[in-house]
Amino acid sequence: MIKYTNETADLKSEQLTGFFFGWPNPPSAQKHLEILQNSYKYFLALDGAxxxxxxNAISDGIHSAYIPLLEVLPEYQGKGIGRKLMELMLKELYGFYMIDLVCDDKIVKFYEKLGLHRFTAMGLRNMDRQNGVKK
Ligand SMILES: CC(C)(COP(=O)(O)OP(=O)(O)OC[C@H]1O[C@@H](n2cnc3c(N)ncnc32)[C@H](O)[C@@H]1OP(=O)(O)O)[C@@H](O)C(=O)NCCC(=O)NCCS
Structure with a gap:
């Protein structure tokens, strides 16, 4: 059974393997842990450990929140886990004026089912820093 939690004081990087699937320059498990620990809020789906x-979400805590990352391991996709993680985060962020994220076109329907609307986004991506390592 999948458990959902944000009580993760003892979370270890060894529990975070297989993520950033297909990314050319992914963060290490240790960087992934740091990303979560430095986020405004995050939730995990756990199968055992x-x-x-x-x-995860980053935020000013008052007005605006941004959801940079949502991922379900490939073998666990299509089982409602992504939806549940989004529902938990949207509940946590309830009351913010602005809750934004950027996604590929093929994921738009997934987010529309959760009540989000399509906007136009602008951004920059520094591929040298995709792994989160400062040079
Ligand atoms: C996108 C992602 C998070 C969805 O998680 P998931 O656990 O597979 O999705 P769920 O099983 O919770 O699906 C919830 C609903 O969305 C639908 N859905 C899921 N992925 C979809 C997609 N790519 N396109 C359209 N609909 C999708 C499901 O059919 C389901 O519909 P239903 O509630 O009517 O049955 C997951 O596929 C993933 O991790 N992808 C790789 C990383 C990624 O693209 N993350 C998004 C970054 S913006």
């Missing part, structure tokens, strides 16, 4: 999905 193994993290099989996660979501």
């Amino acid at each position: 193994e993290v099989v999905g996660f979501i």
Whole structure:
């Protein structure tokens, strides 16, 4: 059974394997842990001790929140885990004026089912820093 939690004081990087699937320059498990620990909020989906999905948000805590990352391990996709993680995060962020994220076109329907609307986004991506390592 999948458990959902944000009580993760003892979370270890070894529990965070297989994520950033297909990324050319992914963060290490240690960087992944640091990303979560430095986030405003995050939730994990756990199968036993193994993290099989996660979501994080960054925020000013008052007005705006941004959801940079949501991922479910490939073998766990299509089982409602991504939806549940989004529902938990949207509940946590309830009351913010602005809750934004950027996604590929093929994921738009997934987010529309959760009540999000399509906007136009602008951004920059520094591929040298995709792994989160400062040079
Ligand atoms: C996108 C992602 C998080 C969805 O998680 P998931 O656990 O597979 O999705 P769920 O099983 O919770 O699906 C919830 C609903 O969305 C639908 N859905 C899921 N992925 C979809 C997609 N790519 N396109 C359209 N609909 C999708 C499901 O059919 C389901 O519909 P239903 O509630 O009507 O049955 C997951 O596929 C993933 O991690 N992908 C790789 C990383 C990624 O793209 N993350 C998003 C970054 S913006």
